[in-house]
Amino acid sequence: MKINGMSNSLPDETRLLLSGYVLDDLTSEEMEQVERLVLEDPAALKELQALQASFEVIPQGLTQVTPPARLRERIGSPPGETVVRQRGGMWRVLMGLVAIATLALATDNLRLRNQLAQRIEADRVASILQQPNSRLIALQGNESEAAGTLLFTPGNWKEVIVSLGDLPPLPPEEIYRMWLALDNGTVIYCGEFNTEDNGSVFVRFTPDEAPPKGVKATQLLVTIDGSQTEPDPSRNPVMTGAI
Amino acid sequence: MARFSKDASDIELMGSLRAGNQKALSILYDRYGGLVYTVALRLLKQPTEAEDLTQEIFFNFWKQDKYDPNRAVLSTYLCLVTRSRALDRLAKRATQQRSLQKLQGLPNRSITPLENATLSEQQETVQSALSQLKDQQRQVLEMNFYQGISHADIARQLNMPLGTVKTRARQGLVELRKRLGNTIE
Structure with a gap:
């Protein structure tokens, strides 16, 4: 204004x-x-x-954080309502188990799995590129030479492919996280990634959440976050891309 | 039962809520839930506690019906109530709480053009204004707002003379007000 x-x-x-x-x-x-x-x-x-x-x-x-979808079900219920919380607790336990399993896999033959992943994702890239309205978004480092692209199909935020290069590799306690900023001021968490030793990354995200109907995405953001902490969208972006 | 659309004004939705239509509360949540949750998370740090507080804020807003639209727009009111309740939870009901009560003895301020703008316009304007403050001023001002602690406590945390903290906080607020210009008058 x-x-x-x-x-x-x-x-x-x-x-x-x-x-x-x-x-x-x-x-x-x-x-x-x-x-x-x-x-x-x-x-x-x-x-x-x-x-x-x-x-x-x-x-x-503050950069707005989108509350978890389950919170909407609790609105209008008296404080202390625990039914949904218990479900959330179970979900967290399951996510924890998945995280442990992922960690176990991560220690096993990383290079071979990366090659396999890249082959799978090459097929997915081809599949998205075949969509007539698919779009490539350029991402640029804010204070580094990092650059890359994100590929997606407008209106379908269930699958996005990201290819980035020249990002500084991070210590184990940190991780890159990607966010989608919307024109209503909120931010959607897309996923997290680490780079190869050479600073490049090629990754496919399947975000849990899509922009609400009628709300447009305006910008992609990449932040550096603690690998063991909750995703925090208030951190300063290290890469951005306008949509 | 009152009828309303998703484009209804906040006042219309509140009227509908008072008439017993609970769906109006869901629409108000869709409008301001992100803001309330964001403020709660910023203060409480824990997502589950922020969820609990967001639930409580909207429940009390509905049941206690204390909001007066002549005193503040709903977004400002919800932010201040969330901050106040979060500080209660943190057991740091400090000087900032009194400052808001103290002003109630003076004439009410009017609702500003900034508060009448859309949420995204408000956010863009305030983010831009805050980004223009000196880092030291912004840090002290945000500690004041989000931790609700006294300047003496901030001075201890930052290992800084109390006078410096006070000066930075006051200058930070004056600068923020200057950057917001006539949008806040």
């Missing part, structure tokens, strides 16, 4: 005092001083309210 300058021209010292009032770090004498000032001077009151409003909109600066 269009931003014009402030219509208020109070001295900086007064402005800082008003700011201290909103942040509640004034002495009781200073607080009384501010309260007298704003009751006598409409410009000071207006500025105090603008500072208060600025403080209150700070959460709008």
